[in-house]
Amino acid sequence: MLICHMKTISLCMIVKNEEKILKRCLDSIAPLMDEIIIVDTGSTDNTKAIASLYTDKIYDFKWINDFSAARNFSFSKATMDYIYAPDADEVLDKENQEKFKLLKDALVDEVEIVQMYYVTPTSNNTVQNAQKELRPKLFKRLRTFSWIDPIHETIKTTPTIFDSDIEILHLPEGNHSKRDFSVFIDSFERGNTLSNKILRMYIKELYKCGTDEDFLKSKEIFLHFLDNTVCFKELSCALAHSYRILKDSTSFFKYALKDFATDACSEMCYEIGLFYKEIKDYNEAIIWFYNCAFEVGPIIDVEISGKKAFYELADCYQKLYKLSTPKNKEYQKMANLYKEKGDSFVLPETI
Known part of the structure; x- marks a missing residue:
């Protein structure tokens, strides 16, 4: 028995x-x-x-x-x-x-x-x-x-x-991202090899709650590991993001275009959308934010192809509405539509 x-x-x-x-x-x-x-x-x-x-x-x-x-x-x-x-x-x-x-x-x-x-x-x-x-x-x-x-x-x-x-x-009481970022950087500076899992988590946390300063502090880590074929797309997104912050358009497109040599991802479409929005080319930005939301999928942050893309689409249409003479009610209608989509977006239960 x-x-x-x-x-x-x-x-x-x-x-x-x-x-x-x-x-x-x-x-x-x-x-x-x-x-x-x-x-x-x-x-x-x-x-x-x-x-x-x-x-x-x-x-x-x-x-x-x-x-x-x-x-x-x-x-x-x-x-x-x-x-x-x-x-x-x-x-x-x-x-x-x-x-x-x-x-x-x-x-x-x-x-x-x-x-x-x-x-x-x-x-x-x-x-x-x-x-x-x-x-x-x-x-x-x-x-x-x-x-x-x-x-x-x-x-x-x-x-x-x-x-x-x-x-x-x-039920966290606060955001521990600053502590986590320092652990990533310290580990790299001590000569430790960051695993594929840790590289992905690092980039995901940066996209979720990293500041411009956090991305720029991490740029050398992204460059160091860029030959890592497993995390190549995530690293390219992070580098494009960093060079967009620096307003280095040559380097920005160097890494942005690498993503389109294979299957494109929502994050890179989002970065290109932000690039055109920052130079006030709202019509071009809308094309990329639309692709981000509806044509490709995310690899880093699920909210980028949902809430974030919808809010950017709403903002671009709102800016076009304000610039239009006479006022184009279709722009306002689209702005309201995507604002509602962003407000109603919820994270999936699992990924």
Whole structure:
């Protein structure tokens, strides 16, 4: 007879100055945990005092601008079967607490990673490209290896992943983009190779909430990795954006036209639309914003082919209306149409 014991779980969290939200997070998940480990990376508020209400396993870790190093340290302190790795701005509501408990009761040894839905309400969505997406959140602490294949046998290296229906509410208090940008730049300056995943995330965050200054600080990174064929289109978009800021039209079109050597993307159409809008050629800008919205698709920011393109179309038509003599009511009609489209745009649940 097969006897299964309920799996035990270590919560491993890294924190810094989270006094406003840490209690909310731990109240929602602590009863489901068998061990709580908090790694503090330099708090100057009451974060550690709040953490001490839930656990005595609180560790200091000197922040070195490396989230992986801090998370690896937190995982090294775990002793249970599985590790749950939340951030302080996450919350499990009552329904999903029950789902988590059912998962814990039914978890079998074969499962090495459990994915959960990461749900960010529109009001809290700062750098996300979706309202709801699966993310790995629960990890088997000790992994065993098995031989597979009846001949030319090899070790199975891909983990067994279970996609649960648990939904984690992501409720950030503010925008952490400036902190994240500094980590990207510092890692590059220390000679670290940025993975394709990190390059894409870096560019996505810049497009979501980066300033002109943030793009220009990053230009050398874009140029350094431009030969990366996997991220070539994203890097070309970021470079075109940077040179548009610098009003260097020669360099702008050098990178903008590279996108059209293959399949065009919404982001590059948007950049060209902005280029023509900035020189007050609104009719040409409208062509590119229309292509951005309706003819091609986004690769970096889903809002660019939706809300952002619609607002730019509305603005261009409004400017043409103001310039028209006599007043062209068709321009005003189109401006109102695209303003309504922009106002009604919502992020997709998943991407």
